[in-house]
Amino acid sequence: MNRNREREELIRIPIQMNLQYRFPAGVHYERFFRELKEIGRIMGVRCPECERVLVPPRPVCGECFTRTGEWVEVGPKGTVVAHTSIYFPFIDGSTGKARPIPYGAGLIQLDGAYSAINHILEEGDPDKLHIGMRVEAVLKEEREGNIGDILYFKTIEE
């Protein structure tokens, strides 16, 4: 029956919601975000077995299933290992709003870290982005203790 009905005639149930969530950071993110907020430095944890420095930090190394131990400062400089320029207004999951486009995004391997992290790049022009370019974290002045305290990574000459 519905197949014969004009699309405009179909009954739809529209729903809009404003939902609130609150996620306790836990032991490792607590320290990571506190150091970022209060000292302005980026920290990783080293696996005692494979010696990889993991950012973001976590209690266990997935490859070794070993408890991570030593905290290590990484960055704030790093190297772009992958990049893109975003032309589609994706939703920022922390605000629920679309982020203004275009903007650059990259995987940045912070100096001293095994992991690369995904974050926003100051440079959004695809012709000016390349793998291997050096960047540095730019932090907020008034930091809140979340990943948004790193505003973006700016291009640096060395």
Add this chain to the structure above:
Amino acid sequence: MGKRVAIIGTGQTNHCSSREDVNEMELVYEAASAALKDAEMTIAEIDAVVLANMELFEGRALPDMWCGEGGGAFMKHSFKISTGGTSGTSGAISGYYHAASGLFDRVMVVGFEKHSDGNTSAGMALTDPFWDRHIAAAAIGNFALSVSEYMVDRGVTEEQSAKVAVKARRNACNNPHAHLQMPDLTIKDVLESPMLAYPVHRLEMCPQSDGACAIIFASEEIAKKRCPRPAWVRAAVTRHDHIYLGEVKNRLSTMRSLREAARVAYETVGIKEPLKEFDVAEIYDPLTYAEIAWYEALGFCENGEGAGMIDDGITLMDGELPVNPSGGVISTNPVGASGTIRVAEAALQIHGRGGKRQIPDVNLALATGYGVYCWSDVVILSSRPD
């Protein structure tokens, strides 16, 4: 080793961007009914039901409750699988395990997704709240990052990528269920479609579809009795990689979850030359560049030769190893069903029920799944039980 199990029936809905003529349970019922009809079975004969869906996309919790009856799960043993893009293949693998355990003889798997009900971008944004949520740019942005590495690492060009899109949408024209059927699509059209995340254009990416797909697995005795040409499950392997995208180094080139799953599956079946031994492959291609990378990861060619395979037409319908006669995920993508469709299409080829997309004389078929940042499933089906 589990007991011998075969796929004896499959069923799909018609897939499109918006199935507004039905709700989700009706969609599930369509696929389940089609599979039962294909297997010439009644729901009373089914003793377990596995559902696969990514409920974040519709924003409706407990789809197994709201849609389970549509899949025939009432008063039966039933599970739901939600593992991102691999939901559909992992659901099928779970269905196989149920039957291979010997505890169930006839198991139905239904994968489904109704993207148009909700907001896929919002579903993707409901990722890890501490880190990813603020930064991640859905599947497209994440793939674009990996493509930038892959293009440099392997020297793949955007023309080669566009050829994959053209192959997929033309193959889809032979599949009455496919979403994007584009018989006249050209490389130029693909590269002139809007840029989503550099260097990925819209027509290089999979769509969002509404659709469902069901598969019926049966124990050996029943399969032999009820199906003239059962598709025997010879291997089913799943592998998960690290949490964060940045820890999967050079994802498309390395793709270790797919390489490892394939290695184990090939060893189980005794496959040494996949390009020669497989008659058809239905691989989970979320975007064009990934399909080229998966050729390499699945051992169809050496590293760096993936793009050459599409240039040489090896994976076209009349090539040495046709890849995705259905049109693949690039043509049809109801996420929870996308993996189930891969397994169903591989089975369909062995059953010889592929219609216009049938490859002649299929005895060995490969199906794969891809999910989250880097999870992989590999399923191998054969016309022979051993």
